[in-house]
Amino acid sequence: MTGMVLITGAAQRVGLHCALGLQQAGYQVIATYRQPKAGVEQLRQAGAICLPLDIQPDTDLALQVSELADTVSALCQQHQLPLRALIHNASSWAGESESGGNLLDQLRADAAVFDDMFRIHTKLPYLLSRALAPLLATALPQTADIIAISDFAVTTGSCNHMAYAASKAALENLVLSLARQLAPQVKVNAIAPALLMFNEGDSAEYKAYTLKKSLMEIEPGPTEVLQSILYLLQSRYITGRVLALDGGRHLKLP
Numbered sequence: 158m159t160g161m162v163l164i165t166g167a168a169q170r171v172g173l174h175c176a177l178g179l180q181q182a183g184y185q186v187i188a189t190y191r192q193p194k195a196g197v198e199q200l201r202q203a204g205a206i207c208l209p210l211d212i213q214p215d216t217d218l219a220l221q222v223s224e225l226a227d228t229v230s231a232l233c234q235q236h237q238l239p240l241r242a243l244i245h246n247a248s249s250w251a252g253e254s255e256s257g258g259n260l261l262d263q264l265r266a267d268a269a270v271f272d273d274m275f276r277i278h279t280k281l282p283y284l285l286s287r288a289l290a291p292l293l294a295t296a297l298p299q300t301a302d303i304i305a306i307s308d309f310a311v312t313t314g315s316c317n318h319m320a321y322a323a324s325k326a327a328l329e330n331l332v333l334s335l336a337r338q339l340a341p342q343v344k345v346n347a348i349a350p351a352l353l354m355f356n357e358g359d360s361a362e363y364k365a366y367t368l369k370k371s372l373m374e375i376e377p378g379p380t381e382v383l384q385s386i387l388y389l390l391q392s393r394y395i396t397g398r399v400l401a402l403d404g405g406r407h408l409k410l411p
């Protein structure tokens with residue numbers, strides 16, 4: 158094992174695929190999950206360590222992060238391995254609620270979505286990065302990595318997921334600050350995908366519409382992210398950057 162990698166939100170889809178791939182690549186994965194889905198058992202079977210982490214409005218996030226950081230530190234000591242990387246993947250793709258009702262009700266609904274988006278995409282990565290930075294910095298002689306999974310929508314905004322996109326933009330700015338603060342011991346980068354994987358229930362019309370948004374017109378799947386993570390981990394020089402995985406969407410003219 159070359160070191161421990163902590164990845165959040167790894168019970169399904171992209172996080173699960175990347176956690177399994179990193180474990181297979183020889184890292185000791187620590188995966189956090191919210192609900193004990195089948196993916197958690199799959200991770201345990203593969204040798205990953207799985208820890209519960211459910212970020213809710215009424216929980217003490219600072220306490221949750223402090224306790225997680227203590228557990229990760231103890232695991233590094235127990236396994237005699239450095240903390241090699243921290244991957245911020247956990248995410249909720251909530252859109253703005255449908256307008257309706259009186260203004261106050263609408264604003265209360267919008268405020269709840271805004272708080273949820275910034276809690277999971279910005280506040281959790283901020284606190285977790287600051288809590289684990291000292292441990293990451295002692296992974297010497299190798300450098301360590303923080304990798305945040307962002308979204309192409311940071312560059313364009315999103316009419317239907319405004320708070321989501323804004324919170325990912327804040328995450329990308331956090332990457333710049335952390336890259337400046339933690340160099341040269343820790344590299345800090347973001348990966349910004351456009352479409353990776355559709356969700357169950359996405360209609361054929363929505364899928365056709367979405368595929369047409371990029372030049373490549375494919376649903377690439379989670380391997381693109383795993384390959385990008387492995388690329389960043391092996392780099393000695395890339396930091397403070399956003400790796401776009403968008404199928405040429407930025408060149409698709411309306």
Ligand SMILES: NC(=O)C1=CN([C@@H]2O[C@H](COP(=O)(O)OP(=O)(O)OC[C@H]3O[C@@H](n4cnc5c(N)ncnc54)[C@H](OP(=O)(O)O)[C@@H]3O)[C@@H](O)[C@H]2O)C=CC1
Pocket residue numbers: 165166167168169170171172190191192194210211212213245246247248249250277306307308309349350351352353354355
């Ligand atoms: N899928 C895509 O096409 C794209 C994805 N991305 C980004 O890639 C990353 C992975 O995407 P994807 O796999 O689709 O993500 P998912 O929507 O499948 O969510 C990832 C995980 O985050 C967890 N999570 C959600 N809310 C919370 C919370 N409050 N507390 C703790 N965990 C939580 C979920 O837990 P649970 O299993 O309990 O629901 C889930 O396992 C995300 O950051 C996403 O924004 C960016 C562009 C495109």
Ligand SMILES: Nc1nc2c(c(=O)[nH]1)N=C([C@H](O)[C@@H](O)CO)CN2
Pocket residue numbers: 247248249250308351352353354355356367
């Ligand atoms: N946490 C999530 N973020 C995003 C998802 C998702 O399923 N979960 N999906 C997308 C879409 O793929 C979008 O890019 C096109 O439909 C974006 N972010």
